[in-house]
Amino acid sequence: MADRFSTATRSEIMSKIRSKNTVPEILVRKYLHSLGYRFRLHERNLPGKPDIVLKKYKTVIQVRGCFWHLHGCKFSNLPKSNKPYWISKLMKNKERDKLSDKNLNKMGWRVIVMWECKLPKNFIKLKSIKE
Numbered sequence: 001m002a003d004r005f006s007t008a009t010r011s012e013i014m015s016k017i018r019s020k021n022t023v024p025e026i027l028v029r030k031y032l033h034s035l036g037y038r039f040r041l042h043e044r045n046l047p048g049k050p051d052i053v054l055k056k057y058k059t060v061i062q063v064r065g066c067f068w069h070l071h072g073c074k075f076s077n078l079p080k081s082n083k084p085y086w087i088s089k090l091m092k093n094k095e096r097d098k099l100s101d102k103n104l105n106k107m108g109w110r111v112i113v114m115w116e117c118k119l120p121k122n123f124i125k126l127k128s129i130k131e
């Protein structure tokens with residue numbers, strides 16, 4: 001099936017999907033707040049600029065949108081047009097994620113990944129940060 005949008009329109013639509021301060025990210029932040037955690041956002045000095053950093057617990061939380069980070073679930077279907085472009089772009093994102101997670105681990109940080117499609121079910125992971 002062909003994309004119902006032209007290439008130009010599709011690019012415009014996709015470019016409007018934000019990668020920072022997304023709805024899932026805001027949900028996670030609100031939940032952390034309700035648990036009384038203090039955190040910093042988009043820490044530039046750490047690999048991959050983690051979305052949420054809980055310094056006190058040496059923990060970072062990466063909130064990953066299923067499309068942008070190629071989760072492989074039903075929310076990460078690729079646009080029908082320009083598929084090779086999207087595959088290579090999104091694969092790069094995924095590889096970057098892997099590398100920054102690895103580097104963070106090496107530096108002694110715990111990395112908690114929250115996938116968009118697993119929210120709010122995965123909020124339970126956040127309860128154990130203090131342990």
Ligand SMILES: [Zn+2]
Binds near residue numbers: 066073074075115117
């Ligand atoms: Zn997903």
